Amino acid sequence: MNHALDRRPSKILVVDDRKENLFAMEKILRTLPCEVHTAYSGNEALSLTLRHDFALILLDVNMPEMDGFELAELLRSHEATQRIPIIFVTAINTEDKSVFKGYESGAVDYLFKPVDVDILLSKVKVFLELDRKKKELESIQSELERSNRSLTEFAQVVSHDLKNPLHVITGLSELLLLKYADGLGERGRASIEQIAASAQRMDRLITDLLSFAQVNALSTVYGLVDLNEVLHDVVSDLSSRLEQTGGTVERLDELPRLEADRTQMYQLFQNLLANSIKYHDKRRPPRILIGTIRLASPDVCCFYVEDNGIGMEEKELSVIFNPFTRLSNAQGFEGAGLGLATVRQIVQQHQGSIDVTSEPGVGTRFKLAFPVAQEAAGA
Ligand SMILES: Nc1ncnc2c1ncn2[C@@H]1O[C@H](COP(=O)(O)OP(=O)(O)OP(=O)(O)O)[C@@H](O)[C@H]1O
Ligand SMILES: [Mg+2]
Structure with a gap:
């Protein structure tokens, strides 16, 4: 299927209040096929999410003003941002994952500081792959909807154009039978009746084909x-x-x-x-x-x-x-x-x-x- 796939690179947002962390993270992520955006604070991150469609947010938990959990809460409460996957980056060096319990519903992962480059890259790659698959599905769906619409339109136009000459055939056959029946003779009349019956059968067939083609159309009410x-x-x-x-x-x-x-x-x-x-x-x-x-x-x-x-x-x-x-x-x-x-x-x-x-x-x-x-x- 020839669908217009969105081939723009996926975007990742890194949020950290420390410049050196942002710099290091950006350097590592640049090795992946993605666009890296950075924000120093929760507020800056929020305004960026309004302008960009992010495949993933790497979110430092420990930040002044608004910490990572508060920002995640805000993102989850808005329709436009609630489905952005988040990886929390935290210094909490514990096996106790209960801290992240509240976020289990969304796509969430976590990384412990100091960040291991290999683990970071492999986790990010998983989310990039997810984003690529999501875009692929979206484009297939919109292509399907478009072709469904044009098929329905095509079926309607064809059925209209086919039915018009059929109605002329039926009308003229009736006229012939009505006005010239006597001159036609037995065989002539039978032939014309056959023509009219065939035209009616074809009319029914076109109607049936059209309703079959239309069931899958988007017009279901x-x-x-x-x-x-x-x-x-x-x-x-x-x-x-x-x-x-x-x-x-x-x-x-x-x-x-x-x-x-x-x-x-x-x-x-x-x-x-x-x-x-x-x-x-x-x-x-x-x-x-x-x-x-x-x-x-x-x-x-x-x-x-x-x-x-x-x-x-x-x-x-x-x-x-x-x-x-x-x-x-x-x-x-x-x-x-x-x-x-x-x-x-x-x-x-x-x-x-x-x-x-x-x-x-x-x-x-x-x-x-x-x-x-x-x-x-x-x-
Ligand atoms: N109630 C039934 N009893 C016996 N045979 C049936 C019955 N319903 C369907 N069939 C069989 O299944 C076939 C398919 O049915 P379907 O309704 O799709 O087509 P059709 O009746 O032949 O044509 P159309 O519905 O397009 O006018 C029929 O041709 C017939 O052989
Ligand atoms: Mg039938």
Whole structure:
């Protein structure tokens, strides 16, 4: 990946009230690939931390006015400086590390005076390496965010540009059928109907591709979502297909309320239920059951979507969440193989999990789990 890595040298701040100590320390550190800054007092150090992004502060503990611990306390209390690693440099020559207890939460180390050059260099190198890794991660993340944004924009533009001519094809086909049906003859009419149906299929495919591409986009909008309401909307939008097949949807108990993206939760149920209707067994109308599963762990909420459809072969189950995957049972049914891939992306986006069990001729059950942190308190 070609990400713009921040290659500027890491900066280190050395704080000591004694000139000769600063001088000696600076001389040693100059041998490393870093920029060394110095401060004679806590106040000077504070003002430098506001102007520079330090990878590490080497901090003399024993200073007049503000000692090293007081300065560290102040640095930890400010958002901008609280994560700067600190190495305390102290004359306390004791094995008792309790002095440093209060600082265990942040990245902290210590060095005893007189400072051993090798130990100093090896400790500093560790922090420089950490800083390099942190910068690398930051640049990868911003590059990923940028490419995600441009991919989404690209998908939107492409889908818009592809749909326009399709709408012209559909419109003109309808016009031809409406105005010139008589002159077209039986075969002509059938051909035009086929053109219109193909255009509609392509329109659906573009919509599905777009929603698959958009799940990972940065536009996820989290809010309190009542899954019972979402399910209700999905069922009512699928009502004509349910009527055609004589299908029923039963919610056996209350679904959780989640901190989630509502549109994505709608897509999740829409895809699962549409599959249950589409892959129903011709010998019986589709019966879809939705219920919750009580788990021993209070940190996870779990529910399932179960149908009595044609089912899937055990050996094929491992691939169904891959994009553009359709199983042998899908012959004769329309689809792009994107529904479950979209569902899996949505689940991952919400830090959840999904698994499936199925038996040919009996039916399929999708089990979904989301961390309770996602579940609204008091729901
Ligand atoms: N409830 C189900 N019962 C039986 N088979 C299923 C069920 N759900 C999915 N499948 C199988 O898994 C495959 C992948 O499902 P998916 O929803 O991703 O794609 P699709 O339904 O074929 O197309 P699309 O959802 O993009 O319109 C399906 O083609 C089908 O073979
Ligand atoms: Mg599907």
